[in-house]
Amino acid sequence: MAEYSCLIVEDSPMMRQLLVFALARVKNLRVTEADDGVDGLRKLASARYDIIVTDINMPIMDGLKLVKRVRTDPVHKDTPIVIITTEGSQEDRQRALQLGANAYITKPIQAPQVIATVKELLKIE
Amino acid sequence: MTKDNRSRGTNSDAPSTDLRTERDEVLRKFSRGTQLTEDFVREHERMQGRLQDLESENATLRAKVEADQAVRELLKKIERLESEKSELVSQARQAEAATTEFTARVQEVESEFANLANLFVASNQLHSSLSPRGVTRRIKEVLAQLVGAERYAMYLVNPEGEQLIPIASEGVPGNELVPVRIAGTRIGEVLRKGSASVADSDPSQGTLKDPPAVIPLSVDDRVVGTIAIFSTLAQKNKFDQVDFELFKLLGQHAAQALVAASLFAQAEQKLPGLEAFLDLSV
DSSP states (O other): OOOEEEEEEOSOHHHHHHHHHHHTTSTTEEEEEESSHHHHHHHHHHSOOSEEEEESOOSSSOHHHHHHHHHTOTTTTTSOEEEEEOTTOHHHHHHHHHHTOOEEEESSOOHHHHHHHHHHHHTOO | OOHHHHHHHHHHHSOOHHHHHHHHHHHHHHHHHHHHHHHHHHHHHHHHHHHHHHHHHHHHHHHHHHHHHHHHHHHHHHHHHHHHHHHHHHHHHHHHHHHHHHHHHHHHHHHHHHHHHHHHHHHHHHTSOOSHHHHHHHHHHIIIIIIOEEEEEEEEEOTTSSEEEEEEEESOOGGGOOOEESTTSHHHHHHHHOSOEEOSSOGGGOOSSSOSEEEEEEETTEEEEEEEEEEEOTTOOSOOHHHHHHHHHHHHHHHHHHHHHHHHHHTTTOOOOGGGGTTOOO
């Protein structure tokens, strides 16, 4: 069975922990955590990931900048990206989708929704 | 021929009466025999025809009987197949029902797991800091990220026990963030009774005057403050079971974590010595 790797980019330790718990329910998915966009890029430079889940609002480098940078990275330019937004930030969501994000999840996040979105993008049954 | 001979011959050729009678009789009988033979032949032919007809009829009947037999066998087979089909359909329905039940159960378990994960993460985060600011930030994070609160404030009761003083908030204008009297207010009522007050209405439409949820904060069975959620995010239009569990968890752990962090800060981050744990008698 194929193994998948996921990079979670989220500055909130609580949200990271919640996402890790949720994605632990997806079989054969290895999860790596990054604190912010810069840390995320560092981890993307050192390994190949099959999917990226990123928050939009983060210090140092936000999710929009990260999406833009990932789409210019030859290794990850086609890697699916899921963004996490709040309902009120429709502009951010639209901008992220225009920059190349593949899906979005609104807060407060629900584990089943996170699992379903990641499975769909990875085409896992 | 002589005349005599002719006369003799005539006389000798002419049969006697007896003979003629006998001849006629033979001829009659012969004719009768011929008639009978012809009749017999006709009858024989008729009988042959009849026999052929009967044989043909017999063959037709036999074929019909065989066909009827085949039809009966086919009908029996159809009946058996119909029975098997009914049984299979019944089994398929049972399997479908079992699958539906199983799927529902899996979803229920997944949902329960997600709720437990939320509670675990919230509890874990509340106790993962020993600075008052860190604990406050985590309480706010639980409210914002897990409950979906958009505007909220946390109050602690003043030493006189008359007012609730706001110590942290989000989305509330500064001029609105004022001490709340315990007497005669809904937030104060929750403090006095020690039980949460959650409205049935859409919490995203809540107001500062009418918060959809007010939670008491306890330390060792003493109610020391409240959290008031004034409104939630637009997509959060009702509180779920897990929210009520989170309210309970916040009520029991938020103030305790805050008090523990304050005491630790007052002790200048010094851990108590071993002697502090020696007389616990457990």
